[in-house]
Amino acid sequence: MESEGVPPQIPIQAGMLKTTAACVAGALVPGLGHALLNKWDRAIVFFGSICAMFALGLRLNARLFNPDFSDLFSILKFLADAGTGLLYWISWLRGLGAGDPAAYTYDFGNIFVYVAGLLNMLVVVDAFDIAMGRKQ
Amino acid sequence: MNSHLLLMLIFSVPVSLVFTFIAKNGAKERIKYFIFLLGSFILLSIVAGWLMYPFPF
Numbered sequence: 001m002e003s004e005g006v007p008p009q010i011p012i013q014a015g016m017l018k019t020t021a022a023c024v025a026g027a028l029v030p031g032l033g034h035a036l037l038n039k040w041d042r043a044i045v046f047f048g049s050i051c052a053m054f055a056l057g058l059r060l061n062a063r064l065f066n067p068d069f070s071d072l073f074s075i076l077k078f079l080a081d082a083g084t085g086l087l088y089w090i091s092w093l094r095g096l097g098a099g100d101p102a103a104y105t106y107d108f109g110n111i112f113v114y115v116a117g118l119l120n121m122l123v124v125v126d127a128f129d130i131a132m133g134r135k136q
Numbered sequence: 137m138n139s140h141l142l143l144m145l146i147f148s149v150p151v152s153l154v155f156t157f158i159a160k161n162g163a164k165e166r167i168k169y170f171i172f173l174l175g176s177f178i179l180l181s182i183v184a185g186w187l188m189y190p191f192p193f
Contacts, residue, residue: 041157042157042158045153045157046154046157049150049151049153049154052150053147053151060137104138105137105138105143108143108147112147115151119151122154122158123154126158136161
């Protein structure tokens, strides 16, 4: 039942340039795409959550998988890790994420980093939907 | 930090938060959905853990 007197909010479609910029920015820095679309609450939550998961993963002795295309699982692990955008590339270039398979928390750490990357991919899709006017 | 349960709880919070903000608008709806997701994560993980308890046979 719709409430009377309150006009329904119609999502506004952003231009092609803004949509592309939001998706690229979101892929590079978690939440930045939403910030460009003035969705500040989402931007802050996405940035905080994904950065925290990534940092905690590294703290738990996760390994950052290199761009290795020798087999399917290596590709999938790399894609999941690299989903965090600049967080992955900066950490990888700085030599972080060597990983310690003997550590008790190694698997947990890897899961944290994979999921941070996969969540960021979802966040980019969400930014795309907002920019296209499919959701608020 | 060697507790599986604690790590699972820490994992559940940001994941539930991201899913909540993707799926819902409005503070009240978000709070309800976040609690539902977090509770589901915890409960189902414990249930799955007990289901796997007898393995390997």
